[in-house]
Amino acid sequence: MNNGYESTLADWIRVLLRRWRYVAAITVLIVGVVLTRDLFADNSYESKAELFLVSQPQRSSAALTRPYVDPDRLLVSELRFVKSELVAKAAAKVLGRVPPPVQAMAIGRSNLFQISTRGSSPRAAQRATTTYLDSYIRLRQEQQQKGIIAAISELEDSLEELRVQTEGVVNRDEEAVKIRQALLDLRVDLSISKDYLQTVSSPNRPRSPVSPKPLRNALLAFFPALLLGSLCAFLRESLDESITSEDDVISAVPQLNVLAQIPRIRRGEPARTVQENPDSSEAESYRRLRAQLLRNDNDVRVILITSALRGEGKTTTAANLAFSMAEIGISVLLIDGDRRTPGLTAMFGQQRETIQFSENLAFLAAPKTSLAKAGSGEWLRHALDGVNPSCDIVIVDAPPLLDASESVVFADLADGTLMVIGAGAATERQIRKVMRMAQGGAPLLGAVVNGVNRFEIDGFSRLAHSGGRTGFFARLKRYLPFG
Numbered sequence: 362m363n364n365g366y367e368s369t370l371a372d373w374i375r376v377l378l379r380r381w382r383y384v385a386a387i388t389v390l391i392v393g394v395v396l397t398r399d400l401f402a403d404n405s406y407e408s409k410a411e412l413f414l415v416s417q418p419q420r421s422s423a424a425l426t427r428p429y430v431d432p433d434r435l436l437v438s439e440l441r442f443v444k445s446e447l448v449a450k451a452a453a454k455v456l457g458r459v460p461p462p463v464q465a466m467a468i469g470r471s472n473l474f475q476i477s478t479r480g481s482s483p484r485a486a487q488r489a490t491t492t493y494l495d496s497y498i499r500l501r502q503e504q505q506q507k508g509i510i511a512a513i514s515e516l517e518d519s520l521e522e523l524r525v526q527t528e529g530v531v532n533r534d535e536e537a538v539k540i541r542q543a544l545l546d547l548r549v550d551l552s553i554s555k556d557y558l559q560t561v562s563s564p565n566r567p568r569s570p571v572s573p574k575p576l577r578n579a580l581l582a583f584f585p586a587l588l589l590g591s592l593c594a595f596l597r598e599s600l601d602e603s604i605t606s607e608d609d610v611i612s613a614v615p616q617l618n619v620l621a622q623i624p625r626i627r628r629g630e631p632a633r634t635v636q637e638n639p640d641s642s643e644a645e646s647y648r649r650l651r652a653q654l655l656r657n658d659n660d661v662r663v664i665l666i667t668s669a670l671r672g673e674g675k676t677t678t679a680a681n682l683a684f685s686m687a688e689i690g691i692s693v694l695l696i697d698g699d700r701r702t703p704g705l706t707a708m709f710g711q712q713r714e715t716i717q718f719s720e721n722l723a724f725l726a727a728p729k730t731s732l733a734k735a736g737s738g739e740w741l742r743h744a745l746d747g748v749n750p751s752c753d754i755v756i757v758d759a760p761p762l763l764d765a766s767e768s769v770v771f772a773d774l775a776d777g778t779l780m781v782i783g784a785g786a787a788t789e790r791q792i793r794k795v796m797r798m799a800q801g802g803a804p805l806l807g808a809v810v811n812g813v814n815r816f817e818i819d820g821f822s823r824l825a826h827s828g829g830r831t832g833f834f835a836r837l838k839r840y841l842p843f844g
Contacts, residue, residue: 373595379605379814380594387590388583395582399573407479407571408486410494411561414439414472436472440465443476443497451496456489463493473561483566490564498558602788607810610782613789617780617796618807621650623678625784625812632677632708635684642815647681650809651689654682654779663745665698665775665803667759667768669791673783674811676704679758687721692753696725698741698771699760703727723752738770745774762795772802780805784812 377384414436442448443465452460465476478493480486604610607619623646631637635644654661666682668675676699683695695718697705706726709718718724728740741757748755757775759768772778778799782792799805 376598377591377594380597383594383597384587384590387593388586391586391589392579392582395578396575399575399578402573403481404570405479405481405572406483406486406567406569407477408483408490408564408567409475409477409562410490410564411468411473411475412494412498413559413561414474415559436467436474439501440467440474442501443493448493448497448500451500452489452492455492455496460492461489463490479571483568487564487566494560494564498560501558601785602790603785604782604787604789604792604810605784606813609789610792610808610810614792614796617792617805619810620653620779620807621646621809622813623647623650623674623809623811624815626677633680633684635681635688639688644681644685647678647685650678650682651685654806661777661806662753663755663757663775663777663803664806665757665759665768665771665778666781667772667778667795668761668781668783669763669787669795670761670783671702671764673761673781673786675761675781676708676758678779678781678809678811679756680705680708683722683754683756686754687719690721692721692749692751694723694725694748694752694755696741696744696755696757697727698757698767699765700727700767701760701765705758738767738774741771741774762798763791769798769802772799775803777806778803780808782808782810784810784814786812 444463449460449463452463461478461480463476463478465474467474476490476493476497478486478489480489604613607622610617610619624643626632626634626643630641630643634641635647638644654664664682666675666679679695683693686693695705697703699705703726705724709716709724709726716724716726725744745755757771759765759771762768780792780795780799787795796805
C-alpha cells in the first residue's frame, strides 16, 4: 500500500520481493508463449547471393549521350530494382507460383550487394534466390542493351544528317569526329554490357534454418517480460490497500500499537511453532509478543484475541502465545471461543470440554451449543467464573469482529483485546472499522502483524547495508520468500 512517503531504492526492491510471484508468473508466461510459438513454427531457410555492380566508364565522348550517374545513387536504384514488381513477375513465371519476398542490401561502402530469399527447405530457398538472381540480371542487361542500342541509332542518324548537311564543308569535320568517337564508345559498351553485373557468389544451399531460434528469442523476450512483470508488481502494490507489515500499520493507523511481527510460516512447518520448533525465528517472535504483553499490561488476566477477517492467523497466534507463556511457568487457560470455526479444537484434536494439556497449560474446547446461545456470551461468562484462581492468564480465541457479533460481547468480559492483522489480508479501512467496533469493550492492548515476509521483519534497508557485498547476498538468499 502507499505509505505516503518518498520511496527509496530499498522500497522498490522490497516491493519486487514481496510481489515476486507476479514478476515470475508474467515472465514465465511470456517466455513460454515465445518458446511454444517457436517450437511449433515451421523452419525457414535463407539462401544468399552476392553481386558486383560495374561502375559506368567516365569517358567524355560517352557524355554526349549519357550523363554521369553517381555510383552510390546507381547502387540504390539497383537495390530498388531487385525488389521491383517487374523482377517478381519474371521470377513467378519461372517458379510457377508467387515467389517469396526478396531482400537486397549493400555490403559496406562498395558496389557489392547481396540478395536473399527464404524458403521452407534448403532447396526451395536456393531455387528462389537463383530464380530472382537470373531474372534480375537478364532484365537489367536487356534494359542496359536497349538503352545503348537506342543511343547508337540516334547517333547514327545524327551522323547521317550531319553528312548530308555538311557535304563539301570542311569546318564541320571536327563535329563528325566526335560523333564517330561516341559511336565507337557505345559499341564498346554494348559489347561489355553483359558484364555490367558480375556474380561474386552463387546462391548457397543453407544447412541450418535461420528461424525460428527458440533460445535466442526466449532470451530476447526475457528482459521485456521481466520489465513488464515488475511494472505489474508495482501496479498491484499501488492498488493494494492491505496491511503487509508493521510500517504499514504505523503509517495508516498510527494510534494502533504494534507489539510484534510474526514471520510467515513456511509450507510444512508446524503451526504450534513454540512447542514443536522452539529454536525457530517464529517461536522467538511469539516470545517477543509475550514479553511486550507482560511488560505493558501486568494487570491483564483475560486476553481476547481477534481479527478483522478469517484467515489472518488469530488461532495460531493464540496457541503459540499460550505455549510461550506456559514455558516460563505462567499458568494459562486457552479457550476456543470460535463456535463457527473452532480452529483451536481442531488443532489440539480434542472434543472434550476441558483438558489439561501440560503442567501450565489447560485447554477449553468450543461449546457444543447453537450459535444463538454461543453468541450470547453466557457460556464464556460461566467459564471465566469457574477458572481456577491459580490460573494466571486466560487467552480466548474469538471469532473475527467483521464476521461474528459475539466478539463484541466477549470483549466486555475480557481485560484486554489483542488484534491480529494478517499481512495482505485486512485493509486500512477494515482495521479502523474493527477499532471502532471494539470501543467500549476491553482496552485494545495492541496489534500483531502475522504472516509477514521475512525480509520485512528486519527491514530491507538494514539488510542491504549490512555485511558488504557477500553479506548482502547471503542475507538476501535467506530472506527470499522461496528461500
